[in-house]
Amino acid sequence: MSAVFLHVGQCGNQIGKAFWKKTLQDKAVHEGHTFIHPDGKQRSVHVDSEPKVVQKACKGLKIRDGNIVSGKRGRGTNWALGYHGLKKSGEDHILEDTANQVRKEIERCDMYSGCIMMHSLTGGTGSGLGSRLCEAMREEYPMNHLISCTVAPCLTGESPLQNYNALLTLSYLQRNTDCVVLTYNDDVLGKLQRKMESVSFDAMNTSIASALGGVFLPTDTMTPKRWSIPANRYHDTKKYQFGSIGNVGNVVIARGDSTETFYPQMTQGLEKKFRKSFNTVSWNPFPLDIWTAKTNSIGPKDTASITVASNSESIVEYLETVYERSRVKFAAKAYLHWYNKYGVTNEDFEEAFGVVEDIIQNYKSAFS
CATH class of the missing domain: 3.40.50.1440 (Tubulin/FtsZ, GTPase domain)
Known part of the structure; x- marks a missing residue:
């Protein structure tokens, strides 16, 4: 493919x-x-x-x-x-x-x-x-x-x-x-x-x-049968303190695993520690997936790396900032003429506000 x-x-x-x-x-x-x-x-x-x-x-x-x-x-x-x-x-x-x-x-x-x-x-x-x-x-x-x-x-x-x-x-x-x-x-x-x-x-x-x-x-190695992507489908690379932010799902990718030991170690005990540190939701039975590669082409030669893609509630903070700042400007009609000039109407903005607000509320309800 x-x-x-x-x-x-x-x-x-x-x-x-x-x-x-x-x-x-x-x-x-x-x-x-x-x-x-x-x-x-x-x-x-x-x-x-x-x-x-x-x-x-x-x-x-x-x-x-x-x-x-x-x-x-x-x-x-x-x-x-x-x-x-x-x-x-x-x-x-x-x-x-x-x-x-x-x-x-x-x-x-x-x-x-x-x-x-x-x-x-x-x-x-x-x-x-x-x-x-x-x-x-x-x-x-x-x-x-x-x-x-x-x-x-x-x-x-x-x-x-x-x-x-x-x-x-x-x-x-x-x-x-x-x-x-x-x-x-x-x-x-x-x-x-x-x-x-x-x-x-x-x-x-x-x-x-x-x-x-x-x-x-x-x-x-991949185990896609265990990977779950919820409705909102947002993943981010935001750095946060594990345990303080809720997560719906995570995938951990280890590269440079030339001895092929990372996956067995994860499945034999480390996975439970990862789940706890990621503060995953209780309703997702498979919140963590593990992939490995023998070589690490994203880093210097003969090195190893771990990449984590996380679907977490940390996205809410950014979405709320964008929503609130845009709402203030929209209420004041600031810069709207720049958008109206090229075909974007106030109704288009209202529709966008509604979509982003739904994303925010869906994430909040996922962790409530």
């Missing part, structure tokens, strides 16, 4: 570059052809509203001709402009061209399993065009999985539109994707600042790519 990767906007492409550098080093990836075609080309499509960033991010990668799609003008950190496009300027071709290249990549798959999209939660292209592409992929391929790997900006971000953009994007992801893997820039930055004096964007992108690679790259 094969997956197609879709990298959207500056954030999606920069993380994608770091991700593919690690992916191309994984021997199992080349042997299995899940992510790479037998001819050596990546099963990926890269899109941005401006050519400079996407061309730089794709340099050195094994991307098929035509799978880099770009426009000539940015989307001004505006979800509405990213979603509806610049039809008067003749740049509405980006959506059509991207969909066409994705279709061609899917047709090259021997058995297409689904799409993994990497993008920003708030950038104009990553959020707006990303939402539109999710919608289009769901309509065109309703039976195949669709996973969004999205990055939330720092809460003290510079854009006055970031909470509006996040609100609208989250509502579209909830309606159209099967799973959302959410990474917080604040957490990535905090983690790196404890290790180095000056943190670069490259370092942050590499850190995020390593976490995603830890989850998505091939493993030697």
Whole structure:
């Protein structure tokens, strides 16, 4: 089975570059052809509203001709402009061209399993065009999985539109994707600042790519019959103190397990300790799954790593922040004309508020 990767906007492409550098080093990836075609080309499509960033991010990668799609003008950190496009300027071709290249990549798959999209939660292209592409992929391929790997900006971000953009994007992801893997820039930055004096964007992108690679790259053992994904399907890489945050489900992936001892140790006693430390809900009979791989391609040679993907209530804090800040601005009618100008109505905002509020309430009820 094969997956197609879709990298959207500056954030999606920069993380994608770091991700593919690690992916191309994984021997199992080349042997299995899940992510790479037998001819050596990546099963990926890269899109941005401006050519400079996407061309730089794709340099050195094994991307098929035509799978880099770009426009000539940015989307001004505006979800509405990213979603509806610049039809008067003749740049509405980006959506059509991207969909066409994705279709061609899917047709090259021997058995297409689904799409993994990497993008920003708030950038104009990553959020707006990303939402539109999710919608289009769901309509065109309703039976195949669709996973969004999205990055939330720092809460003290510079854009006055970031909470509006996040609100609208989250509502579209909830309606159209099967799973959302959410990474917080604040957490990535905090983690790196404890290790180095000056943190670069490259370092942050590499850190995020390593976490995603830890989850998505091939493993030697999998037990999917025990993996449970609840209705809201949000997983995050937020750092928190285990035991203080409730979890619906978790998957632990150990890489570099050359002696093949991690899985037996987990099943012989460590699993109970992991369950307790994760503070899992009582109603899920299988809240923890364990995957292993002999090699660790996401880190230096001859090293080991453990990646944890957790569906936890920590998401509620971020969702409530986005909801409340957007509500305050919406009540004051702040910046709404920027969205109305490109086709987003007040009713669209109200619908988004309703979807995000439902996510919050569903998570709270899951842990009550």
